[in-house]
Amino acid sequence: MDDEDLEIIMEDGDDFALDEGEPVTTKSKTSCMKNLKIVLKDKVENKTKIETKKSTPRKKDTDDIISNLIKVYPNVLDDEYCDYLIDRFEKEKDLHHKISTERRSFAQLHIMDSNFGVKGADGWTEDSEKLISSFDDLFKKYVKDCKIDKFQLPEKYAWEGLRIKKYEANKIDEFQNHVDVLDHDAARRFLTFFCYLDNNSGGATDFPVYGWRGKLHKKMLFHSPSKKGSVILFPPMWPWLHRGNRPKRKPKYIVQTYLHYV
Numbered sequence: 504m505d506d507e508d509l510e511i512i513m514e515d516g517d518d519f520a521l522d523e524g525e526p527v528t529t530k531s532k533t534s535c536m537k538n539l540k541i542v543l544k545d546k547v548e549n550k551t552k553i554e555t556k557k558s559t560p561r562k563k564d565t566d567d568i569i570s571n572l573i574k575v576y577p578n579v580l581d582d583e584y585c586d587y588l589i590d591r592f593e594k595e596k597d598l599h600h601k602i603s604t605e606r607r608s609f610a611q612l613h614i615m616d617s618n619f620g621v622k623g624a625d626g627w628t629e630d631s632e633k634l635i636s637s638f639d640d641l642f643k644k645y646v647k648d649c650k651i652d653k654f655q656l657p658e659k660y661a662w663e664g665l666r667i668k669k670y671e672a673n674k675i676d677e678f679q680n681h682v683d684v685l686d687h688d689a690a691r692r693f694l695t696f697f698c699y700l701d702n703n704s705g706g707a708t709d710f711p712v713y714g715w716r717g718k719l720h721k722k723m724l725f726h727s728p729s730k731k732g733s734v735i736l737f738p739p740m741w742p743w744l745h746r747g748n749r750p751k752r753k754p755k756y757i758v759q760t761y762l763h764y765v
């Protein structure tokens with residue numbers, strides 16, 4: 504108990520005072536102390552309740568923290584360059600890796616060596632440098648826009664090898680609700696980047712609101728459409744639950760990377 508608690512007690516201390524003219528006996532002293540304890544307990548509990556109410560963020564505030572750290576920057580890559588990347592990707596079909604698991608289905612091409620030990624396809628060095636340079640400029644903008652302090656992020660960082668991904672409009676390809684860090688290896692990731700390489704009426708990235716016992720709601724916290732040249736940035740950790748929806752009528756293409764702790 505601190506002095507502040509005692510001050511509150513003394514404000515209306517009449518609750519435990521002896522009646523005027525009452526003789527001070529052992530019995531009256533015990534009764535007085537009992538009252539003092541009850542009032543003191545009550546005051547401390549009330550004070551705790553008030554403080555808890557003040558310091559606990561409302562649900563809306565918590566949602567805002569998640570969505571405030573998701574940023575979309577339009578027209579980062581121009582249309583011609585997006586078309587060129589898709590064209591080259593399609594010409595190197597033999598090098599595509601098909602990923603198909605319970606929650607995800609798409610084809611991808613590594614265009615840069617990955618720090619997870621995957622070798623990038625040959626001949627993409629110039630494009631990789633160009634893309635990483637654009638993403639690095641965006642990273643600086645994101646830090647500023649999100650009002651992130653210098654000490655919150657590492658001075659040195661690395662880029663995960665770039666990948667181009669293609670989701671066919673076949674009602675199979677999609678990336679269901681997931682997060683981007685699930686193990687120690689992936690925990691080096693601290694920021695997700697990807698650029699949509701074509702417009703698609705489906706294929707949006709959605710961040711669903713989740714509630715009690717992890718039940719997923721249909722309501723979206725953040726919706727990012729597949730817009731040619733737009734880049735989305737967000738933290739890859741577990742609170743940023745997201746999904747890549749099925750594309751409609753034509754394939755969806757993205758080029759993706761992450762920032763890593765080193």
Ligand SMILES: [Fe+2]
Nearest residue numbers: 681682683745
């Ligand atoms: Fe993801």
